[in-house]
Amino acid sequence: MSSPADDFQQYRHLSPFELKDQLIRLASGRAQRAMLDAGRGNPNFLATLPRQGFFQLGMFAAADSALTFSYMAEGVGGLPRREGIEARFEAFLVANKDVPGVAFLRRALSYVRDQMGLQADAFLLELTSGILGCDYPTPPRMLRYAEKVVRHYLLHEMAGGTMPESTTDLFALEGGTAAISYIFASLRENGLIRPGDKAAIGMPVFTPYVEIPELRDYQLQEVAINADPEAGWQYPPEELDKLLDPAVKIFLVVNPSNPPSVRMSDAGLAHIAEIVKKRPDLIIVTDDVYGTFADDFRSIYAICPHNTVLVYSFSKYFGSTGWRLGVVATHQNNVLDRALAALPEPEKQELDKRYASLTPDVRGLKFIDRLVADSRTVALNHTAGLSTPQQVQMVLFALFALMDGRDAYKTALKRLLHRRELALYRDLGVKAPEDEGSTHYYTLIDLANVVTQLYGRRFARWLMTKVDYQTILFRIAEETGVVLLPGDGFAVKRPSARASLANLNEYQYAAIGTALRRMAEEYYARYCAEKGIKAEAPLSVPH
Missing domain, CATH: 1.10.20.110 (Histone, subunit A)
Structure with missing residues (x-):
């Protein structure tokens, strides 16, 4: 009888988050063994x-x-x-x-x-x-004092307190994923993106962000802005220069990245700022949910505020995925409102009809307020807005961080995540990645690099040609109970696996490292038997 791992092809086109369910089914199939799910990024810590x-x-x-x-x-x-x-x-x-x-x-x-x-x-x-x-939430976009407090927190964390707060508008909504959904829908409804337009996406990336522009709703042409793993997962200038193409209407990026978990460097931010000078019409949407885990973080919003829509979720940092708390931030003088003003008159007249129930001055209606209305199909705008208890919890989270002058909570979380990463790689037997600006929230286990460190390049080449690495992930789940997600599901070009460092405890990450090393040892024994050579001790061993 074939193993489920042998039938992997039927799952090849699933989103990694749907694939995760199949891996969990395999990993939990043996009652005498504990399952270690490092697939999803829901943290096992929270702010009490x-x-x-x-x-x-x-x-x-x-x-x-x-x-x-x-x-x-x-x-x-x-x-x-x-x-x-x-x-x-x-x-x-x-x-x-x-x-x-x-x-x-x-x-x-x-x-x-x-x-x-x-x-x-x-x-x-x-x-x-x-x-x-x-x-009802009044104003629907965000409660008055809630907006002031959350904006104060957001600009403190995302911009280092360098921006005047009065120039930023917020819309409170149901997490970062809702923000992206609403933003794309409003861009389409207002004629700011059209079928056939190009959408640039920073790669690797959270999988749904690749899938959304391709939907029939949008029919956008995707342009990959590829980060370089050999350069600490930064975007090379030649990749960012793809944004100079005037057919690229929007640039969607996660910063710090998911899954590499690395913040964009100052050089990368500066290069984007230079591109925006040449492309003042470029719309940038940045999802900065992991920004609070990175040292010296600066959002693209802090560098290019007039061209950037900032998306932030409270879910990871405060351990509140179930609360569904997020905000969209736009500058009061922004590219979206300029693009609305530049639309052809016939299109403006159509939009006048769409939003006529909201205001007699539709032409003066800002994009962020259209975003609120579109989230409730315009006609139900009077019942728009995030529930008020959710907004209160958001305010208290923000105040908790603002009052932590020594960053004790932030420091504790960073130390926790880093220790987990070190435990995983220590027991795997290789050196942990040292990417500058890493949040350590996820780690990309580069399978070819790991086995090269353990047993050399010849074995690595053999393994990558003999075995489908995603099948290896199914075997890992089935035989060891460890759930990892395939890197190519996040547009990672190298054979790799994403492990969340947020949802298990330190000893469990050590167990994952041990399980992966044993799997590598097994494949190495098969390689030696096939080649008729004597097995050697690993080149890299646990410290």
Whole structure:
């Protein structure tokens, strides 16, 4: 009977995230063995303090609501009142001063009042009403104070606090993937991308970003901007120069990259800035979800703000994938609004009809506000917007990071991820990659490079010609219980496997390294038997 690994061809065209389910099925097929799923990037760590603050804020909000109809015994509450809310909140903090999360709320209120200069009572009213979810998100794009706080955090992390905050608009939505979906849909609806246009994509990349432009909805021609693994996964100037082609309407990039997990270098950012000077019409969409894990990170948005749409998700850094928290940021003077103003008059008239229910001045409607409306098919714009409890949790996450002046949380996560990577490669028996600017959130295990280090180039050439490396991944899953994703599913050109370093513990990554080394030893024994040579000890051994 054939093994499922022998039937890999039927799965070749699956997205790596669909393929992962097949690998998990194989890896979990033996009851006596633990499965080690390093396939998906959902972290097994999370920020506890802002969650404790969230739940305590909820207790205050529920009690404050009950004050309005306290004469009723049936559990009916009313809308929170601004008058006296700061005093009531202070009384709650004093009464619960030893409860986890309460001291965090006290510090958070102090920060927005004393460091950001926001009105404490208005801020508290927004958070209290928001966590109760007792009203529609107003404004639909983002709650007023939520936008101020999250923008302060975002520009601190993505731009090092070098940009004036008042020039950036935010739209709160259901994570980074929703952001990309909405952006492409609005670009199409507003005639800013059309079938046949070229879309440049930084490669390797998160697989759906390759698939979206090819859909019948968009029918874009993809142009690969290939990072060079020999140059630390940076984009060479000749690759970036593909953006000079005026047929390239949009450049989509993940920075730091997924799966190489490396931030774009200062030289790369500077080169893009020079390209934008020559291509002021170029639209850049950058997904910076991993930016908080990289040292000295700067977003393309900080370098080319007028041409860049910034997408950020809270999911990875705060361990909140289930919360679905993300934002889109655009500069108030941006290429999208300029492109809308330059559309032919007949197209403007069609768009006047599309958005007529929103405003009498459709021509003055910014792209980011069209984005909000399009997310609810325009007609339902009045019910658009991320749920208010989600926005409150987003605010508390942002404040948690902003108040961490020593970056203790960030440093702890970086150390955690790096130790996991070192454990994997130590027990695999080869040196861990040392790419400058790495986040260590994922690692690309270069299979040819690994076996070359272990047993030399001749064996590596034999293995790559004799065995389909994706079949190796199926064998690894079936025989060792380890789930890795194939690199070519992320447009990686070299035989490789992506391992997330975020979702298992250190000893488990060591076990993955050991399992992979044993698999290499087995193939090496077959090679020696076929060639009639004596097996040698590995050239590279665990330290």
